[in-house]
Amino acid sequence: MRIGKKVALLVVMLFVFSIAAGCGGGGGATQTGEKSGDAINVGLNVELSGGVASYGSNARDGAILAIEEINKAGGVLGKQINPIVRDCKSIADEAMSISAALIGEKIVAQIGPLTSGDVAGSTPVMMENKVPLIAPAATAANVTVDDKTGETRDYIFRVCFIDPFQGTLMAQFASDNLNAKNAVIYCDNSSDYGKGLAEYFEKTFTENGGTILAQEGFVKDDRDFRAALTKIKGLNPDFIYVPGYYQEVAPLIKQARELGITAPIGGCDGWDSPDMVSVAGNDALNKTYFTNHYSSQDKDPQVVEFVEAFKAKYNKEPDAFAALGYDSVQIMVQGLKDAGEADPVKLTEALANIKDFAGITGKMSIDDQHNPVKAGVILEFKDGKQVMNTRIQP
Amino acid sequence: MQKVKNKWRKFASEILILAAIFTLVQYLVTAGLLNQYFQINLASMCINVILAVSLSLINGFTGQLSLGHAGFMAVGAYVAAIMTNMLDLPFIIGILAACLAAGLAGFIIGVPTLRLKGDYLAIATLALGEIIRVTLQNIDYVNGPAGIMGISKLSTWPWLFGGVVLTVVVIVNLVNSSYGRAIISVREDEVAAELMGINTTKYKVLAFAIGAMFAGLAGALYAHYFYIIKPETFNFLKSFDILVMVVLGGLGSTTGAIIAAVSITALTAALQPFPAIRMILYALILIIVMIYRPQGLMGNKELSMKTFGRIWGGRN
Numbered sequence: 001m002r003i004g005k006k007v008a009l010l011v012v013m014l015f016v017f018s019i020a021a022g023c024g025g026g027g028g029a030t031q032t033g034e035k036s037g038d039a040i041n042v043g044l045n046v047e048l049s050g051g052v053a054s055y056g057s058n059a060r061d062g063a064i065l066a067i068e069e070i071n072k073a074g075g076v077l078g079k080q081i082n083p084i085v086r087d088c089k090s091i092a093d094e095a096m097s098i099s100a101a102l103i104g105e106k107i108v109a110q111i112g113p114l115t116s117g118d119v120a121g122s123t124p125v126m127m128e129n130k131v132p133l134i135a136p137a138a139t140a141a142n143v144t145v146d147d148k149t150g151e152t153r154d155y156i157f158r159v160c161f162i163d164p165f166q167g168t169l170m171a172q173f174a175s176d177n178l179n180a181k182n183a184v185i186y187c188d189n190s191s192d193y194g195k196g197l198a199e200y201f202e203k204t205f206t207e208n209g210g211t212i213l214a215q216e217g218f219v220k221d222d223r224d225f226r227a228a229l230t231k232i233k234g235l236n237p238d239f240i241y242v243p244g245y246y247q248e249v250a251p252l253i254k255q256a257r258e259l260g261i262t263a264p265i266g267g268c269d270g271w272d273s274p275d276m277v278s279v280a281g282n283d284a285l286n287k288t289y290f291t292n293h294y295s296s297q298d299k300d301p302q303v304v305e306f307v308e309a310f311k312a313k314y315n316k317e318p319d320a321f322a323a324l325g326y327d328s329v330q331i332m333v334q335g336l337k338d339a340g341e342a343d344p345v346k347l348t349e350a351l352a353n354i355k356d357f358a359g360i361t362g363k364m365s366i367d368d369q370h371n372p373v374k375a376g377v378i379l380e381f382k383d384g385k386q387v388m389n390t391r392i393q394p
Numbered sequence: 395m396q397k398v399k400n401k402w403r404k405f406a407s408e409i410l411i412l413a414a415i416f417t418l419v420q421y422l423v424t425a426g427l428l429n430q431y432f433q434i435n436l437a438s439m440c441i442n443v444i445l446a447v448s449l450s451l452i453n454g455f456t457g458q459l460s461l462g463h464a465g466f467m468a469v470g471a472y473v474a475a476i477m478t479n480m481l482d483l484p485f486i487i488g489i490l491a492a493c494l495a496a497g498l499a500g501f502i503i504g505v506p507t508l509r510l511k512g513d514y515l516a517i518a519t520l521a522l523g524e525i526i527r528v529t530l531q532n533i534d535y536v537n538g539p540a541g542i543m544g545i546s547k548l549s550t551w552p553w554l555f556g557g558v559v560l561t562v563v564v565i566v567n568l569v570n571s572s573y574g575r576a577i578i579s580v581r582e583d584e585v586a587a588e589l590m591g592i593n594t595t596k597y598k599v600l601a602f603a604i605g606a607m608f609a610g611l612a613g614a615l616y617a618h619y620f621y622i623i624k625p626e627t628f629n630f631l632k633s634f635d636i637l638v639m640v641v642l643g644g645l646g647s648t649t650g651a652i653i654a655a656v657s658i659t660a661l662t663a664a665l666q667p668f669p670a671i672r673m674i675l676y677a678l679i680l681i682i683v684m685i686y687r688p689q690g691l692m693g694n695k696e697l698s699m700k701t702f703g704r705i706w707g708g709r710n
Contacts, residue, residue: 048669048670048672049672049673051626085669086666086667086669087666087669087670087672089673091627092620092621092622092624092627093434093438093616093619093620093627094662096434096620096621097431097434097435097438097663097666098666100429100430100431100433100434101431101663101666103430103431104429104430104431116540117540117541117622117624117626120543120621120622121620121621121622123621124547124621125430125434128430129430140540142540142543146544147543147544148544189532190528190531190539191539192537192538192539192540193539195538195539219528219531
């Protein structure tokens with residue numbers, strides 16, 4: 001009996017000690033295989049597991065591609081860029097812990113996380129240590145601006161447009177290009193993303209002379225949308241706006257078409273996933289449009305080159321998150337060149353002054369709220385393929 | 395006489411050890427020897443210990459499978475954040491209000507659901523945890539799904555350490571009191587306990603409310619450390635994380651829950667450099683531990699000064 005206890009206790013203690021030892025390695029200043037002396041360390045704090053893992057891993061792929069291209073061309077400021085990739089599990093407190101670990105590795109900037117909430121978790125650590133964070137796809141307005149004081153957060157930047165812009169874009173597209181006179185909004189009520197887009201869509205659409213017939217809502221993880229869709233069918237709208245994420249939108253569109261709703265349906269960058277086609281099917285997706293940061297079919301030579309390089313390396317089509325991850329690295333490199341040295345504070349100043357930077361996702365200038373002023377595109381699903389419809393410059 | 399003396403000696407040594415741990419970490423923090431990364435993980439550890447120990451009272455000692463612990467944590471986090479961030483009240487009021495609100499929520503939810511047993515109770519508590527989360531999502535005052543951002547960082551080491559000590563002391567003493575005996579009898583055999591004249595519903599609700607109260611405390615400390623709280627943080631996966639700690643530590647062992655909470659927090663941190671295979675490794679380690687220690691790391695035994703003395707001193 002006593003022997004058994006001894007063994008059990010030993011196992012417990014070994015377990016604890018081995019973990020403690022491992023923990024020391026994780027937080028330490030240097031790591032095997034990751035040289036830090038002559039390279040510029042860049043942290044990639046992205047979601048590789050959890051709710052939005054597909055966003056994070058695509059952004060990582062884009063960022064890594066950019067870093068490899070730059071390193072092949074001789075690096076920046078005569079140094080190679082050394083990416084340090086970490087998974088924040090789509091949790092805000094994990095994002096904070098990882099930022100602190102990355103700062104221990106003397107990073108010059110952090111790329112990611114992708115969602116606004118995870119960026120918020122990372123924010124205090126970046127601000128305290130004066131290291132810039134470049135968010136590829138965090139679209140909530142208060143990511144870069146403190147909504148209590150109205151002050152811009154000095155070290156937080158983004159390369160994507162903010163939510164309101166997407167609602168405005170789609171409203172303009174609906175009234176100008178689709179000649180819609182009335183519309184129904186069916187939005188994701190469980191995210192401020194869906195709510196924010198719906199609000200700005202309504203504002204612009206009514207300003208353009210259209211009427212909103214009704215506003216319905218769904219929540220995350222809903223699977224049956226038939227009740228609300230039947231009601232919408234009765235209203236017979238010219239256009240249906242569905243701002244939400246692909247998990248819910250894909251079955252929603254499938255059910256809408258099954259109920260015989262033929263009106264065009266519009267959405268936002270949350271739709272951008274291969275799962276849309278596999279869940280909703282090719283036919284259901286015809287006459288659906290969504291706003292996005294970029295299109296892989298853009299004929300711009302810079303985009304074509306990026307798409308080919310990405311396909312060659314990963315054997316898949318780059319989505320917007322990959323393009324935004326790529327642009328995040330490129331804009332950081334531009335900042336490093338402008339700053340003239342790999343210093344986080346100098347890089348921050350340079351980033352704040354970037355003008356007319358030609359990225360994959362459009363020409364952008366950083367404004368005084370650290371948001372890029374840039375164009376957006378409208379994409380259309382045609383027989384299961386995303387086809388670029390038009391580009392709208394703000 | 396000897397017994398009384400020993401008791402005092404034990405009490406004094408415990409106080410000394412606690413004071414030593416506290417001062418050591420406090421010194422390391424103020425002297426800047428503990429970097430930010432370790433501080434953040436230390437805070438996570440403290441919060442997880444409070445959560446695991448409080449859930450172990452419900453799941454381990456009372457034997458009521460609750461899957462809604464994150465819901466009570468959410469209540470505490472939101473109440474505390476509203477108090478300090480929106481109403482500008484002192485942190486201590488926020489913490490007290492958080493504990494009270496979460497305890498009350500535990501009581502209100504406990505009275506109807508604790509009449510259920512086993513799987514039914516698990517489902518009911520899971521659903522109630524989700525109800526709390528979805529309710530928060532739809533309250534505009536707390537910014538709905540976006541949550542409250544920009545909460546001041548008030549959970550310093552003294553608060554975290556104090557929270558852990560308070561939780562452990564209250565729960566260990568509760569378990570060892572006559573109330574605790576009644577609570578354990580409910581776990582062992584509810585019918586027999588009832589026959590012995592124990593008001594099982596009363597004790598179940600009591601354990602549930604106290605467990606919820608400390609989850610509220612953990613929530614308050616969490617909110618004031620991690621800058622942002624949003625309903626999504628407190629989804630059922632968070633409840634499962636806490637449950638994993640309790641089961642891994644051993645149902646019915648407070649020290650087991652503490653060891654498991656500390657180990658799991660450290661483990662997730664230690665696996666950070668392997669982003670691609672991190673969750674696989676984590677799951678694998680849990681599976682291996684469960685295969686070789688199905689009763690959890692500690693079973694229902696406690697680790698105390700006495701255990702160390704017995705094993706190495708050879709006395710028994």
